[in-house]
Amino acid sequence: MSSVDIAIKTLNHLEPEDFRVLMIIEIDMSRHRYVPEDDILRLSEFSTKQVKYRLDRLSRFRLIYRWAGSYVGYVLSMAGYDCLAINALVKANIIEAFGKALGVGKESDVYDALTPDGRRVVVKFHRLGRISFRQTRRLRGYIADRRHISWLYQSRLAAEREFEALRRVYPHGVSVPEPISHNRHVVVMDFIEGAELYRVPEVPNPDEVLDEILQNVRIAYQKAGVIHADLSEFNVVLNPYFHILIIDWPQFVTVDHPNAEVLLRRDIKNILTFFKERFNVERDIYEALEGIKKPLKNVK
Numbered sequence: 555m556s557s558v559d560i561a562i563k564t565l566n567h568l569e570p571e572d573f574r575v576l577m578i579i580e581i582d583m584s585r586h587r588y589v590p591e592d593d594i595l596r597l598s599e600f601s602t603k604q605v606k607y608r609l610d611r612l613s614r615f616r617l618i619y620r621w622a623g624s625y626v627g628y629v630l631s632m633a634g635y636d637c638l639a640i641n642a643l644v645k646a647n648i649i650e651a652f653g654k655a656l657g658v659g660k661e662s663d664v665y666d667a668l669t670p671d672g673r674r675v676v677v678k679f680h681r682l683g684r685i686s687f688r689q690t691r692r693l694r695g696y697i698a699d700r701r702h703i704s705w706l707y708q709s710r711l712a713a714e715r716e717f718e719a720l721r722r723v724y725p726h727g728v729s730v731p732e733p734i735s736h737n738r739h740v741v742v743m744d745f746i747e748g749a750e751l752y753r754v755p756e757v758p759n760p761d762e763v764l765d766e767i768l769q770n771v772r773i774a775y776q777k778a779g780v781i782h783a784d785l786s787e788f789n790v791v792l793n794p795y796f797h798i799l800i801i802d803w804p805q806f807v808t809v810d811h812p813n814a815e816v817l818l819r820r821d822i823k824n825i826l827t828f829f830k831e832r833f834n835v836e837r838d839i840y841e842a843l844e845g846i847k848k849p850l851k852n853v854k
Contacts, residue, residue, distance in 0.1 A: 556663060557632035557636050558636050558665060560615075560616055560617075560636075561617075562652050564617065571604070575609065576638055579629065580630055582594075582597070583704060587629070587704075588628060588629050589628050590625050591627065592625075615633075617633050617637055632681070636740075639737045639738040639740040643737050647669075649677065651667065653666030656676065663678075664676055665677045666745075667742075674745040675743065676731065676742070678713075678740065682705060682712050709739035710738050712739070715803070715804040715805075715806065716741050716802070717736040720733035723780055723803075726773055727773060728773050729797070730799060730801070731746055731801065746799060747793050747794065748792050748799065750787065750788055750792075751791075751792055751832075760832075763796060763798060767798055768822075771785070771822070772845065772846040775809060775818070776849060779809045779810075781806060781808070781809060781821065783805045783821065785800070785822075785824055786824040818843065
């Protein structure tokens, strides 16, 4: 059972006092690797008996972990953090019901869900702490300058950045999922239908698909001032009508970033290499880059 499944199953059993304890642990994790039981007692303003009861409940629900060393401390589990985010989205009338898991990866879990008005959406749970912190820092440039960073903070920051990227590019017509909401490490977006390019063995019009990708990179660059910075066949989705959707934006940079040129070139090289190897479609990278930087008419 995944942490999301645990959170969904447990949510209706939790009481306001349980959420208060979870949020105290969440907040105090910024100062402690393991939140001291004494801090929980002091900040909750509950009785000692009440605190011990709540901690025992949350431990049995697998929403927190207990640690005993020089003191007794607690830390949120992934399910506990999921529970806080899901509860906030439900209370905000963003999510009403969850469906099946659509994908589980090293850095995210993606679920099908419904809004209160019946709209089908995707709920993405960022999981940056699931791989080693050292590897995460190497891969995620936006946290590379921080020496001490928890999985909780990494995942929340990734979600915030992805939502910000979608919010920037979507209004300009870039083919991305519509951003709907976010909370903590979770992003809610319009439903994504299709498969990633690397999963698609054949495409009837690979030249047109490549043109569409490059045009979307151009619009993001020219109109939104944004570079994906992690573009590859793994985060371009091809829908049933053979149109594309670009996903996974937490590593985006703006065009004035010191490494913007290098990152844009890497994005284009990844895509061109894939199309050459998979579909025998060959393009000159310098011409492709020149086309992306060529100003669009009526840029706002």
